[in-house]
Amino acid sequence: MNKRKRIAILTSGGDCSGLNAAIRAATLRAINHYGWEVLGVQRATQGLMNHPPDVVELTVEKVNSILTMGGTFLGTANQGNPFAFKLPDGSIENRSAAIGEAYRTLGLDALIGIGGDGSISILEKLAEEHGINLVTIPKTIDNDVDVTEWAVGFHTAVNIATEALDRLHFTAASHSRVMILEVMGRDAGHIAISAGIAGGADVILIPEIPYSMDHICEKIAQQQRQGKNYCLIIVSEAVKTEEGEPITCSNASEKARYGGIGNYLADRIAECNGAETRVMVLGHLQRGGIPSPMDRLIASAFGVAAVDLIAQEKFNRMVAWQNRQVIDIPILDAIRQYRPVDREGTVAKTARGLGIYLGD
Structure with missing residues (x-):
């Protein structure tokens, strides 16, 4: 529990407002409270498939000014499923092992993935098959991730x-x-x-x-x-x-x-x-645009909670907003079905x- 950890954060799927607020919150909590090292993965899982992995160190100075920025300063991608990755010649290859290798090469203790149900589903499969300690944060303007009342990006x-x-x-x-x-x-x-x-x-x-x-x-x-x-x-x-x-x-x-x-x-x-x-x-x-106050609040609460789950060594969980508080649930329970309008x-x-x- 007292070991200095090294964690990474990535954003995956379509962009939305509030992603940077979540990155900032997780980084500040990890560094200021736990004294950990934090890396940011650029362009989602594609950054982990590069050799060497495309990452940047996240510091307090780097994230302090990103709270009100739209989009994600780490970049994202909503194509390029690593289990069915399309190569330049048009062929399809399973490149998921490269992500597991990058996780180990970087010496990571855990990964925080911020995404919608599709991205979270892929990350969960990667974690299961390649031994990645994963915590996820739901984001989608559609607000259709099950069991959470709010996802990052919806209110904006x-x-x-x-x-x-x-x-x-x-x-x-x-x-x-x-x-x-x-x-x-x-x-x-x-x-x-x-x-x-x-x-x-x-x-x-x-x-x-x-x-x-x-x-x-x-x-x-x-x-x-x-x-x-x-x-x-x-x-x-x-x-x-x-x-x-x-x-x-x-x-x-x-x-x-x-x-x-x-x-x-x-x-x-x-x-x-x-x-x-x-x-x-x-x-x-x-x-696009500046995230609403509610999205900044939700994203910040999710970022802090995700880091605390890593500290407790509770993995394969997704943070969620229910009844005015943040809870955590098994990822598979969260993505089993989408949430339509009642x-x-x-x-x-x-x-x-x-x-x-x-x-x-």
Whole structure:
């Protein structure tokens, strides 16, 4: 317990606000309280597959000023699964052993991995197969990691989406338009429903609840009859067509991803209502910018707790936020399933209670 430890921290998967706050907290706790040495792994697991490993020493001086920075100053990657790594010639190779070798070469006592459910799943498998002492921190703007009420990055994304709705109110009213805001969230509608309530949307569409175009058009008409000359709609990117078909887009360098549901809805509204409609796709703005105070708080609490777990030699655990406190749970329990919006939960009931059309 009194041995001077050497630990490493990496961020993996998509970036979000609050990652640097978690890195800072873990580094400060490890150095100031325990007197440990801390390394930062650059570009996620790809940094550990390089020879030599791509790491930097993290010091108090290096992390003191990163609390309010967006993104991750260590860099990240959401491609390059080490168990199925794509080589330049297009072939696939299992390069996971290189990560285990790097862990030992660096003389690490533990690794803190900050990521979403996909990244955490890969890290857990690496830890199991290659003897890595692992503690993980959940981060995702989608907030769909199970058993934790909040993940790093979610609150900032909701703030940005809410601000967008706040701004759209005025232009929608000025031109008597229907404004559709398409937001991220992958297969969960947490961003859309939270921002929709906070931003005064009239219609909120999320993947968890089916909808009817007839009911949407009737909601717009109802607004008009009540003297409101505009309508705000927020829709999660994973919402499907009425027929249940996903809408995706892609280019030559990437696989298909969600995108386009806003334009689909605009065309259908024009057909059934004739209202002038505009679409705004918020996109990666939701990932960037200065982290909100809540994200800084959660990330800081997670960073401290992760280091304390290492000190207690409690490994293969994920920190989580439940009932106003940080707990820790087995990683496999945390990633067994994703957390969708509860159709009958408090947030959904609030939306319906406000008269927001939430689907059928």
